[in-house]
Amino acid sequence: MIPFIFYTLAALKAIFFIWFGIVSMLEKEKRATQISFALAITTPLPFLAASFLPINIGANILLILLALCIIAVVLFFIPLKKIKPTNETSDFQIDERDTMFSRLELTRYPNRSQQYYAENPQHLKLDEQWQKKPGLMNPSSAMYEAKAFAAADASFEVICALRNKVVPPVADNKKNISPEEASAFITKWAKKLGAVDVVFCKLQKQHFYSTRGRGNVYGKAVKNTQQYGIAITVEMNKDYLATGPSAPTLMESAQQYLNSGTIALQLAYFIANMGYSARAHIDGNYEVVCPLVARDAGLGEIGRMGLLMTTGLGPRVRIAVVTTDIPLIPTERKIDTSVDDFCGICKKCADVCPSQAIPKEAKRNINGVQRWQINQEKCFGYWCVSGTDCGRCMSVCPYSHPNNLLHNMVRWGINKSWLFRRVALWLDDFFYGRKPKVKKLDLG
Ligand code: SF4
Ligand code: SF4
Structure with a gap:
């Protein structure tokens, strides 16, 4: 049973990053595509390795993973900090x-x-x-x-x-x-x-x-x-x-x-x-x-x-x-x-x-x-x-990504959670670059 759970987790990781890679490829995001496919290969490996461990060690690792998931969900989906709206009440008119x-x-x-x-x-x-x-x-x-x-x-x-x-x-x-x-x-x-x-x-x-x-x-x-x-x-x-x-x-x-x-x-x-x-x-x-x-x-x-x-x-x-x-x-x-x-x-x-x-x-x-x-x-x-x-x-604005399921999940998290915003920014820099390259387009 425990090795089977590790196989499933490995498969889920691979599927998620393959999906991310395909979406990035369709969006012509070369760097994000390469990173996603590399992660699709590498991130399931620890789970596959864990499936060969003795049952009691494997069970303990699963418990730790479960606890980490619960902490992540709590941190990501609770606002943590309330941001006060800034003053917008002026009736100043631009000339x-x-x-x-x-x-x-x-x-x-x-x-x-x-x-x-x-x-x-x-x-x-x-x-x-x-x-x-x-x-x-x-x-x-x-x-x-x-x-x-x-x-x-x-x-x-x-x-x-x-x-x-x-x-x-x-x-x-x-x-x-x-x-x-x-x-x-x-x-x-x-x-x-x-x-x-x-x-x-x-x-x-x-x-x-x-x-x-x-x-x-x-x-x-x-x-x-x-x-x-x-x-x-x-x-x-x-x-x-x-x-x-x-x-x-x-x-x-x-x-x-x-x-x-x-x-x-x-x-x-x-x-x-x-x-x-x-x-x-x-x-x-x-x-x-x-x-x-x-x-x-x-x-x-x-x-x-x-x-x-x-x-x-x-x-x-x-x-x-x-x-x-x-x-x-x-x-x-x-x-x-x-x-x-x-x-x-x-x-x-x-x-x-x-x-x-x-x-x-x-x-x-x-x-x-x-x-x-x-x-x-x-x-x-x-x-x-x-x-x-x-x-x-x-x-280059992280809000400018296409309006699709992948990016809307990120937008949802950014809207809800103080911590998620910080992680999302780090991930945006990681996958797309802090200063994304200017792209070329064939105009025919
Ligand atoms: S120069 Fe370009 S990047 Fe800078 S504010 Fe103007 S439009 Fe934006
Ligand atoms: S600071 Fe970031 S999120 Fe805000 S407008 Fe500039 S690029 Fe977009």
């Missing part, structure tokens, strides 16, 4: 004119530029530095690749053509629809259109920019006239993102700005056809800060790299928003302090960032909110060198 894409546009408007830097002299020196670099999507940038840049540009051209279509005309006859019905229909349809998640929230002042910063609405105050925000996410392809900061990551980024934008537009036009007002917020024409709307609708928490860490895909998503007055049922937000704790110890994004734009320190108070803030000038400065929007931080 869109301070964002990097608005500051990039200033180079085309000398009068605006003069006024902006007269009012914000602290940005002048920093901006002069990245302005000297080749620039985003520039043929003389470091990661230039003709086909990939042309493909990304094709997606951006289409987005550009859609930017002035974000406010659809509202049909005269308003159709009756309950909040339950509207929420269910929008969720189902948006998912059919390709959204991964669809969530709703009551809009608050801080979800909106205070002032517009781009195009012909530059300098206009943003007025909130709508009650609800619908946040949708689309997945960014892991293989393309893993090439970041090389050119394919730019292709994927542009593609998903377009995909999320078209879904938002379709939702906005549907709502307007039903007789309710709606506005889509898509790349280059936002009145809201999409990650804040998505966070308050319960989609995730803001992590160290300043992006929304969604439950199933971490930061590996693009977000678009529709603001509307169609009645909706807000999705409940449950603050997840495990993200704060995990980002607190992880710092993988900060370690790999080529421009060292991601802070390694603890959160600090910024405009009344405890948060991490990346150095946007350093990040954007690197984009102007590479010519792409990099995405290296997103691709």
